[in-house]
Amino acid sequence: MDFGQYYYHKERKMREARKNQHIVQTKEVKFGPNTEEHDYNFKKEHAIKFLKQHNKVELTVRFKGRQLAHKDLGYKLLDKLQEDLKDLIEIERKPKAEGRQISMVIAPKKDIDQIIKKKKEEDEDK
Secondary structure: OOHHHHHHHHHHHHHHHHHHOOOOOEEEEEEOOOOOHHHHHHHHHHHHHHHHOOOEEEEEEEOOHHHHHHHHHHHHHHHHHHHHOOOOEEEEEEEEEEOOEEEEEEEEOOOHHHHHHHHHHHHHHO
8 A cells, every 4th residue: 555645544534533523611600609590590501501512611609808708608609500500510620719719610411412402302391
């Protein structure tokens, strides 16, 4: 076999593989400890959108001034998010306090597309 031809086919396979790969990015959704229900739902939907795109999501609760004395509110908020998204996510990093913020990293489950499809069908049946 001709080496040039072999090399050409090898390059074509590599180019095709690169075209089909998905680079996982980490997106961030920021909350405050006193985030209201509407804002919470709005930001949760953004996190779901990022998960649908097969990206990791970093959920961050940022504190200002005296809010720092109530870190338990931040942990409760992240626990609530974790509970709401439990069907769609795997936890990569548990909630952790770092200075003036608490953050956690979540990743989508491998079969997230089928899970969302199934949820939509169940909602339509109701």
